[in-house]
Amino acid sequence: MEFTDILISLIKIIVMFVVVLVTVAELVYTERKISAWIQNRIGPNRVGWKGLLQPYADVIKLLLKEDIVPTAANKFIHTLAPVISIGVAFSTLAVVPIAGETISMFGREVQMVIADVNIGILYILALTSMGVYGLTLSGWSSNNKYSLLGGLRSSAQMISYELSMGLSVIGVVMVTGSLQLTDVVTHQAGWMWNMVLQPVGFITFVVAAFAETNRTPFDLPEAEPELVGGYHTEYSSFKFALFFLAEYANMITASAVITTLYLGGWQVPYLELLQLPSGIVVALQILAFVVKVAFMLFVFQWVRWTVPRFRYDQLMDLGWKVMLPIALANVIATGIVILLIS
């Protein structure tokens, strides 16, 4: 590993980091605007042009608040929990490829992915399973019954839905024959997107992703009417901001993973027929990726303001009695179809 390689990796990481941070800020804005649109209101429109600077005002307000840690809380774990949440949310993005062509930088061909790991899919599943700790530990360490209940709910929910998530991904792995995300995307050339090849797996994965990101209709960990604020009841100021950031960063990560696994990633159908120069191709591929992710983000917000929250037993029933059998059946069906075709 030479200095240039490290430098290139660093540049990629910083660019990704900044892009995600800015997107999170604007996501908060679009969330409020979309909710206003669905509920026939106006939404934020005072700070900046059409209220575009509203999220930045909110962030500054949050950071200027006093940071309160409850006396009875376990201070070390209380501080560590939001760090785990945010760390997991950001590191998942490291394996997501955002364009297929390489670009030249410092006299090298640079791939448009931070780390092209050959077990990328497993890496994503492993990291999502670690995300539970942030919520569980924050719930426990606050020493507050509502926080603890929120933390417990979230862990039970994430463990339940991880299973159907993993099983849905197996369908994609069977179709592609590789655990590497760049291979998964290359395999979806033209219109052969996994959404078309794996419609059932696509649906189960998206539902599981909603549950994993704790978004409505699965946002039981922070059900306001029942649990005050859920696992982050006792958090304020910067630490609360980190949880907030992690929630939206998780949404971006989930959208990026759904795009990569099922919506063809950076693929633009039949782009290769136009014989464009590679610079324009890279730009178009990144644009395609961003548009697809943005669409998924819109779906996330659309669902949030349309569908009401599940009751807890309904959530568990759905996870274990509906999603898991469907995902299992999908694996078997995919296997049979592949066997018959080959």
Place this chain on the structure above:
Amino acid sequence: MELTILFYVFAALTIIPAFVVVFSRSLIYAAFSLLFTFLGVAGLYVLLSADFIAVAQIMVYIGGIMILLVFGVMLTKQATDVEISTGIMKTLPALIVVGFALGTLIMVLTGASWTQIGTIPQIEGTALELGELLMTTFVLPFEVAGILLLVAVMGAALIARKPKEVQS
């Protein structure tokens, strides 16, 4: 060179929390330290080019078993408050046993003829070979392990289930 430094980093990450697990008086800290030990072991697997095992280690131990452990500790009120007795007792017998075990280990360590590989071969990833072996040569042990786990899960569910009320 970088690999050697990384090895020591991961080795420290494995061993130091392991000490905390043994010596800590708070059960929650012990459980929590075990998490870092598992992470360190996963890192060591990566350094040995065993990428699949490393990720499996994270998924199974950190994502599954540790969650259950932390759950158990968190939900048992006594477990978090009561101090575990890690005091020193039965010093002499313990010293003899530990000394014997240590002696054996050192004997094996110095006595064995270790094969040393000069350069580590570049491996393209082990998932494919592992999967093929599990589905061909080792399919029977693989299936037996699967059935064993299934029986364990069903048994656990049976034990945890409320006994049906007798209708009178």
